Amino acid sequence: MGNAFVKQEKWDEAITCYNRAIELVKDDAIYYANRGLCYLKKDSLHQAETDCTEALKLDPTYVKALQRRATARERLGSLRAASNDLNEVLKLEPNNIAAKKQLEAIKARMGTKGSKSKSSPTSESKLFKDILKPKVQPKIIELPDEPLKKQELSALDKWKSGLGEDITVMRPVKKPPHLRSKRALKSIPIQEIPLGKSSPEKPLTGMKIIEIEDSLCQGDTNNNDSNKIKNRLEETNRGIKVKGEGDTKLTSPESLKLITDSVVTEKEICVHNLVPPVNxxxxxxxxxxxxxxxxxxxxxxxxxxxxxxxxxxxxxxxxxxxxxxxxxxxxxxxxxxxxxxxxxxxxxxxxxxxxxxxxxxxxxxxxxxxxxxxxxxxxxxxxxxxxxxxxxxxxx
Incomplete structure (x- = not known):
């Protein structure tokens, strides 16, 4: 099928067929050489040269692959490599007229027959020798150490760094995109702090302060008294109000309401800050x-x-x-x-x-x-x- 498409000059279809042929049979030089011809016709010269090289690896005496690679190299400007391929063709087929004509044309482009072109290996080697020639190292002279001068900061730099002030300067953190968090942004409530204070004023709570009798606060070694203090403190933490010796236990509604409101508020804030995801x-x-x-x-x-x-x-x-x-x-x-x-x-x-x-x-x-x-x-x-x-x- 590929050969039929070549006759019809349908190069893309032929390349598709030869791709499939190479997948099935990887050690046949003909398929590589034929695909190289198609690339040559499409002016895909580097691909044509690569395919012809693959064909020659499988069959070094394949004349058509040598000629097609020589043509591709000639059009790419690699005249010396192209002439080497044509010389190999003439060794295998001394009477190959097409190869002789192409070789003469290449020599004409390179200059007189037998003369070396400007881009010959010898001239290139001289160029590389000049480049690789060791350079004379300059002499290093050590100068006496000079005292370092303290650089005085300007007023603007002092202000930016907060020097001499009882403040903490918050600097932005710059991260590359791949290190940044992928979580959605959330709104954070901002609290205003009065000038001269370091923390916001806490709102008054509904908790009641329970006074403990002096006799209970003294360091008495009686275990019964210490147990009473412990029990009363535990009751206070549970929001229970203690009255005198009668121990009438009443649940504090203010404490329960405060705890319930705080839980509800946290849930409302959590739900309120939700943002639709993007990914x-x-x-x-x-x-x-x-x-x-x-x-x-x-x-x-x-x-x-x-x-x-x-x-x-x-x-x-x-x-x-x-x-x-x-x-x-x-x-x-x-x-x-x-x-x-x-x-x-x-x-x-x-x-x-x-x-x-x-x-x-x-x-x-x-x-x-x-x-x-x-x-x-x-x-x-x-x-x-x-x-x-x-x-x-x-x-x-």
């Missing part, structure tokens, strides 16, 4: 940070646009993450009603290698999917064709 690295980093927080993970998933799911995960979606996403979609259907469960399922189907992930879905995952598809059909009024397509994608 799978950011998603997995945030997803691991929210481990054990079902509501926060549900919120994080709800701020992601369903249409961007294939771009975010690309080919990095894992089966356990897919199962967790399906469980969250099922448990918090109302949270995803605005963007619709259907849109999320379609986005997951478009992730690369999803067919392989669908094969590893567990029985419980498939049960969740059936319930989600029923929700899409009855509540979101999804068409029957779309439901059928999603079932095929998830291999239900």
């Amino acid at each position: 799978s690295v950011q998603f997995m980093s945030e997803w691991k940070n929210l481990k054990g927080q079902g509501a926060a993970r549900s919120k994080y998933l709800s701020i992601i646009e369903p249409g961007k799911i294939p771009l975010i995960f690309d080919n990095a979606l894992e089966s356990d993450v897919l199962s967790e996403i399906l469980r969250i979609l099922y448990e918090d259907k109302e949270k995803f009603s605005e963007k619709s469960i259907t849109a999320y399922l379609k986005g997951l189907c478009k992730v690369k290698r999803f067919s392989a992930l669908a094969m590893f879905l567990s029985t419980s995952d498939k049960q969740l999917l059936n319930n989600l598809l029923e929700h899409c059909k009855t509540v979101e009024k999804c068409r029957e064709e779309e439901i059928h397509e999603l079932k095929n994608k998830f291999e239900l």
